[in-house]
Amino acid sequence: MSTLKDIPVRYETQQAPARGNPLANVFDEFMNFCRSRSLFMLHYCTGCGAIELPPAMTSRFDMERLGIQPMVTPRQADILLVTGYVSVKTLKRVILTYEQMASPKYVIGICSCTVNGGMYWQSYATAKKLNDYLPVDVYIAGCMPRPEAVIEGLRKLQANIAAGTSDNWKDYYQRYDHYLANQQRLFGETWQTPTDVIGEAKRYGVIGPETEGEHTRLLGLHKAPLEPLRMTLNAGKLERME
Numbered sequence: 001m002s003t004l005k006d007i008p009v010r011y012e013t014q015q016a017p018a019r020g021n022p023l024a025n026v027f028d029e030f031m032n033f034c035r036s037r038s039l040f041m042l043h044y045c046t047g048c049g050a051i052e053l054p055p056a057m058t059s060r061f062d063m064e065r066l067g068i069q070p071m072v073t074p075r076q077a078d079i080l081l082v083t084g085y086v087s088v089k090t091l092k093r094v095i096l097t098y099e100q101m102a103s104p105k106y107v108i109g110i111c112s113c114t115v116n117g118g119m120y121w122q123s124y125a126t127a128k129k130l131n132d133y134l135p136v137d138v139y140i141a142g143c144m145p146r147p148e149a150v151i152e153g154l155r156k157l158q159a160n161i162a163a164g165t166s167d168n169w170k171d172y173y174q175r176y177d178h179y180l181a182n183q184q185r186l187f188g189e190t191w192q193t194p195t196d197v198i199g200e201a202k203r204y205g206v207i208g209p210e211t212e213g214e215h216t217r218l219l220g221l222h223k224a225p226l227e228p229l230r231m232t233l234n235a236g237k238l239e240r241m242e
């Protein structure tokens with residue numbers, strides 16, 4: 001079973017290494033500050049923890065005063081909020097959603113179930129540690145955490161973004177083979193997504209020693225072109241066309 005030491009929670013704000021040019025540092029700090037105060041959040045309501053989000057967003061706690069507001073599509077979202085236990089089936093959709101988001105992007109795991117499986121730690125049907133499959137920036141533990149805790153977690157993320165240290169999204173590119181290995185272990189070796197993660201890593205310039213490996217090679221073996229799904233209506237029934 002996982003222990004707390006295994007979980008890379010980054011609660012303390014660290015200072016990012018300064019660049020040589022002082023003007024570049026000022027520009028970076030300004031950009032990071034602006035980015036931390038204008039965040040679109042996609043909340044993937046996987047479990048019961050989602051019920052704490054309406055109070056966190058509405059008048060009493062009013063998350064929008066911090067510069068955070070909900071977003072309905074992954075393409076425009078900065079934060080992926082996973083709000084509770086994640087079943088194996090759901091995790092596939094969570095990974096697809098994460099890969100559709102543009103970088104820099106951040107993941108927050110809400111609820112003890114995302115930390116170590118919580119009360120479902122013995123279940124065959126749930127993923128136990130979210131950070132085995134996606135790079136988690138902040139965990140908010142609790143069963144379920146109150147809106148104050150949700151707000152506090154978001155503020156910690158904002159502080160890390162403003163300090164330029166919340167860069168776990170690079171870890172997904174730099175250690176893609178590691179994340180893919182865990183995904184393949186859970187979903188089977190034919191698991192694939194339509195996203196060209198290695199191509200994105202090259203474009204962002206964040207290739208690492210573990211970007212490619214034996215698991216990404218396996219992905220190449222099974223990579224099949226996406227085919228359109230063609231349906232036809234036959235006697236009032238929808239049928240798949242071959």
Ligand code: SF4
Pocket residue numbers: 047048049083084085110111112113114118119142143144
């Ligand atoms: S930690 Fe508790 S409230 Fe949250 S998803 Fe798990 S069982 Fe539900």
